Amino acid sequence: MIRKRPLVRRTVAVAAAGAAALVLAACGDDGSSAAGHGGHGTASASASAPASQGQHNAADVAFAKGMIPHHRQAVEMADLAPERARSAEVKKLAADIKKAQDPEIRTLSGWLASWGEEVPAEGAMDHSTHGMDGMMTAEEMAELENASGKAFDTAFMEMMIKHHEGAVEMAETEQADGAYAPAKKMATEIIASQSAEIEQMNKLLGDN
Numbered sequence: 001m002i003r004k005r006p007l008v009r010r011t012v013a014v015a016a017a018g019a020a021a022l023v024l025a026a027c028g029d030d031g032s033s034a035a036g037h038g039g040h041g042t043a044s045a046s047a048s049a050p051a052s053q054g055q056h057n058a059a060d061v062a063f064a065k066g067m068i069p070h071h072r073q074a075v076e077m078a079d080l081a082p083e084r085a086r087s088a089e090v091k092k093l094a095a096d097i098k099k100a101q102d103p104e105i106r107t108l109s110g111w112l113a114s115w116g117e118e119v120p121a122e123g124a125m126d127h128s129t130h131g132m133d134g135m136m137t138a139e140e141m142a143e144l145e146n147a148s149g150k151a152f153d154t155a156f157m158e159m160m161i162k163h164h165e166g167a168v169e170m171a172e173t174e175q176a177d178g179a180y181a182p183a184k185k186m187a188t189e190i191i192a193s194q195s196a197e198i199e200q201m202n203k204l205l206g207d208n
Contacts, residue, residue: 059177063110071101084152135168157201164194
């Protein structure tokens with residue numbers, strides 16, 4: 001009996017340790033699966049992917065998700081100019097807008113994908129964009145599409161000024177609240193380029 005007691009104690013201790021290990025493993029499984037279901041594990045991994053550029057935050061995501069449809073509409077407006085505009089200045093302005101904003105749409109989409117965020121769908125001019133800074137309504141877009149000559153030039157510039165002012169406001173919010181260095185740099189470039197274009201369009205409208 002004396003010899004058996006240590007063996008019994010040792011067996012109980014081993015069983016207890018095994019049970020503890022199972023509990024810890026179960027907790028670990030629950031924790032990791034909860035993170036997976038909540039998306040936090042994926043978000044953390046994707047957020048650290050562009051670590052050399054710094055982390056992003058909710059303001060960066062909002063900036064990218066808002067600016068993509070905003071830019072798409074500006075490009076859509078610019079695409080109307082070659083066939084409808086009379087002014088060479090307006091045609092060049094439209095071409096410059098498309099040349100600048102098309103690559104930015106691709107860059108913004110790439111950031112969202114790398115962060116594990118959904119990229120706004122093409123043609124997503126739905127209720128989510130209503131009231132967005134400077135966005136044209138469907139009626140305004142139809143008015144622009146149906147205009148030509150000097151009437152188009154005037155409508156295009158008046159609408160694009162409003163559109164650019166909205167983009168500048170969005171970019172200023174990104175500068176103030178964003179954390180992702182490349183997004184803040186893009187915001188600075190948008191403010192500079194679109195402010196200059198607003199000034200140019202106001203001058204052209206004043207000359208007409």
